[in-house]
Amino acid sequence: MLVASSSASAGALLRHVRTGRARSRAELVALTGASRNTVSARVDQLIAANLLAEGGRGWSTGGRPPTLLQFNSRAGCVLAVDLGVTSVDVAVTDLSAQVLATVGHPIDIADGPRPVLAEVDRLAQLVLADAGLEPADVCAVGIGVPGPVEHSSGRPSHPPIMPGWHDFPIPSAFGRYECPVYVDNDVNVMALGEMGAAGSVQDVLVVKVGTGIGCGVIVDGRVYRGAQGSAGDIGHIHVTTPDGRLVTCRCGQENCLEALAGGGALLRDAVAAGLPVSTTREVVERAAQGDGAAIELVREAGRTIGTVLAALVNFFNPHRIVVTGGVAQAGVPLLAGIRESVYRRSMPLAARALEITVSEAPELSGRVGAALMAIEGFLDEESVEQALAR
Numbered sequence: 159m160l161v162a163s164s165s166a167s168a169g170a171l172l173r174h175v176r177t178g179r180a181r182s183r184a185e186l187v188a189l190t191g192a193s194r195n196t197v198s199a200r201v202d203q204l205i206a207a208n209l210l211a212e213g214g215r216g217w218s219t220g221g222r223p224p225t226l227l228q229f230n231s232r233a234g235c236v237l238a239v240d241l242g243v244t245s246v247d248v249a250v251t252d253l254s255a256q257v258l259a260t261v262g263h264p265i266d267i268a269d270g271p272r273p274v275l276a277e278v279d280r281l282a283q284l285v286l287a288d289a290g291l292e293p294a295d296v297c298a299v300g301i302g303v304p305g306p307v308e309h310s311s312g313r314p315s316h317p318p319i320m321p322g323w324h325d326f327p328i329p330s331a332f333g334r335y336e337c338p339v340y341v342d343n344d345v346n347v348m349a350l351g352e353m354g355a356a357g358s359v360q361d362v363l364v365v366k367v368g369t370g371i372g373c374g375v376i377v378d379g380r381v382y383r384g385a386q387g388s389a390g391d392i393g394h395i396h397v398t399t400p401d402g403r404l405v406t407c408r409c410g411q412e413n414c415l416e417a418l419a420g421g422g423a424l425l426r427d428a429v430a431a432g433l434p435v436s437t438t439r440e441v442v443e444r445a446a447q448g449d450g451a452a453i454e455l456v457r458e459a460g461r462t463i464g465t466v467l468a469a470l471v472n473f474f475n476p477h478r479i480v481v482t483g484g485v486a487q488a489g490v491p492l493l494a495g496i497r498e499s500v501y502r503r504s505m506p507l508a509a510r511a512l513e514i515t516v517s518e519a520p521e522l523s524g525r526v527g528a529a530l531m532a533i534e535g536f537l538d539e540e541s542v543e544q545a546l547a548r
């Protein structure tokens with residue numbers, strides 16, 4: 159039997175159709191360079207497997223108009239879990255990451271894996287029932303967690319804000335679904351969510367500014383995890399302050415980026431400046447509503463984050479930087495501070511076409527990203543080959 163070349167395997171053809179890069183057999187032939195017969199045979203297999211459907215006619219460029227191909231995004235569903243420190247959101251989505259039902263609930267991650275995952279399981283059954291689906295319909299599960307994870311095994315690795323979770327096999331909690339379970343840290347998952355279902359072939363940094371600060375590194379549209387999975391952990395990069403002040407970070411080192419410009423730092427500085435606030439959220443809301451003192455604090459945090467991002471821009475030369483997370487909801491002042499430092503300190507060639515924006519839906523990107531991680535795993539080239547062989 160001939161082995162499909164990766165560029166025209168059934169999985170690759172399916173990806174081209176579901177990301178909108180090709181809509182007909184002819185376009186698949188043009189895109190992959192494979193023969194018409196090869197493409198047709200694999201498309202027929204995908205149709206038989208209910209992953210592709212034929213529908214409608216395209217415009218003719220001479221001759222018979224082509225039959226259009228559509229991805230059948232209702233061929234299955236995935237569970238998407240956005241696990242935070244104080245809350246969890248669970249969604250069931252179709253295979254294009256469209257949310258079919260979702261529910262959120264407060265939790266305390268420090269209660270440990272067993273009670274928290276039991277609650278996740280309860281919520282998952284709730285959203286499935288809500289969407290009229292059965293556990294057997296679930297093709298894959300995706301989970302984002304607020305700490306470092308070994309992606310291959312789905313086990314957290316010494317997570318600083320998830321006591322009791324070290325080395326816990328998170329996928330084992332989803333045994334009832336008899337499907338693959340993918341776990342990654344929340345920042346990588348949010349980064350996928352920001353890319354959207356159509357994906358992207360760009361190089362992008364997705365910077366999450368919440369209690370901590372982290373960065374999802376997207377290379378050519380894919381999450382780059384590094385050798386051990388800790389790529390993008392920018393929160394503990396050392397920063398020197400203009401006034402020479404020293405701040406101890408929760409990791410024990412001095413003047414980490416997070417200790418100077420994370421959500422906790424913002425609250426600490428706001429209280430020190432006499433603002434009547436008790437949570438980071440209140441500081442962010444005051445800044446968004448136009449409070450001058452809060453705006454200046456957020457802007458200064460942006461400048462500090464920008465000094466680190468300027469170094470990353472020189473090193474990585476991304477097309478785009480997207481800022482997300484709770485503090486990003488402050489919007490303009492955070493962005494202004496970041497832009498100020500990045501454009502002042504980056505090399506002109508790297509900064510020339512660089513776009514820096516704030517996420518359009520920071521509260522949803524965790525769930526959409528978890529769904530996309532599960533879908534990408536379920537529909538990767540190897541899994542599709544295996545599914546068609548059955």
Ligand SMILES: [Zn+2]
Pocket residue numbers: 393394407408409410411414416417
């Ligand atoms: Zn630190």
